[in-house]
Amino acid sequence: MKYRSTRGAAPEADFETVLTAGLAPDGGLYAPDAFPSIAAADIAGFAGAPYADVAARVLAHFTGDAFAPERLQEMAREAYGAFDHPEIAPLTQVGEEDWILELFHGPTLAFKDFAMQLLGRLFDDVLARRGRRLTVIAATSGDTGAAAIHALAPCAHAGVVVLHPEGRVTDVQRRMMTSVDAPNVLNIAVEGDFDACQAIVKTLFADRAFAEAVHLSGVNSINWARLAAQTVYYFTAAAALGGDAPINFVVPTGNFGDVYAGFVAKQMGLNVGRLGIATNANSILHNTLQTGDYRPAGVHKTLSPSMDIQVASNFERLLYNAIGRDGAAISERMEKFAKEKVLHIPDEALASIKEDFVSEAVSDEMTLAEIKDHFAETSALIDPHTAVGRVAAKTLRRDGKLNGRTVTLSTAHPAKFPDAVKDATGETPALPAAWSDLNDRPEHMERAPAEAQAIAGLIAKRFG
């Protein structure tokens, strides 16, 4: 399996390079040369198999000869062994043709653990073999940071730096990051929003001298290995439901990584119907599908902070597929976008995107109403991101844009967003036992203005 950059100007790369580099050297995102395919009979055979074994089998299509099959399986078993539900990603039926896929049973209670727990192990394996150290940097809108820290803190060969937008993550989200006290973990609260954090990460990578001096590497959802790991639960969910009819998935969306993984699963042969992009008031992707213009505006603060994002990095990958894997054309468009702040999607590409994707934007008001209604109907609490997904699924069905069996991804545990859940229902969701003393644990973090220079200084001091 070979990978190319979406901007067409980086050398071909193998999986190990894609895993450890994150962003391609030409500023593009790595994408496989061609999507691998899995036969329908093999997919059907995933039903009832242990999650970790399915993960190893799916991942093997992407990893080339980077890992022996037994080693990959061993790492997958360790990664998903840290989850607190035997099914790892259980499905709950919530309507005649509706299910919720629970993706919050990992160590930090959000779907980010699915990719990150595995990545931490893949990283350590590769780095140990190569005798190298890396400093992994991530910008987080709340959940990636905790997942990365909990996956990478035990790694002997990696340090981890997490930038979070100060005051824009919940206390539970922040404490899950800052309560980890380890010399290889550096938390930085940035005086800016998530897009500012993400832009700083890109600037630091572009500074080749700095990036090389501290051995910088990335695990944001631009990292192909994360997307590959996230395709797995689409396979296990569809296999568990069985049948011949296609299955729709509705996905609470921010950086477009999770829903893009569903698109990849579909390209690999999974019988997916439509993919529903569910956004909060940061509705850039919804607007793009409506108008053909990708036009970021200011970030709105909402009740679903992990999706308070305007620049959805992975969208570049979809565009790359939609315009026929033409790296030069993407590079030109992205340069124009950087200047003009708007990216026009050619009609043909938009039409092909709309064959696979539908979208809906959901307000905070509707989010709260859905948490309340869901509790009244099922006595179960859902988090605000999941609620955005459920509102979108219902609206899309009502408007005739989704038909048949539909799975909504539940991306976080309600206890990560206790204020919103309490506002909606009067109930305070309890943290799982492993986190019950979270508020008593001391916090460890630095603060910095939203300037790459200041942040580079902090990183160099710790990891230089």
Ligand SMILES: *Cc1c(COP(=O)(O)O)cnc(C)c1O
């Ligand atoms: C990260 C996150 C999302 C958005 O996922 P993307 O891959 O960025 O689109 C949705 N919900 C929760 C809880 C998240 O942590």
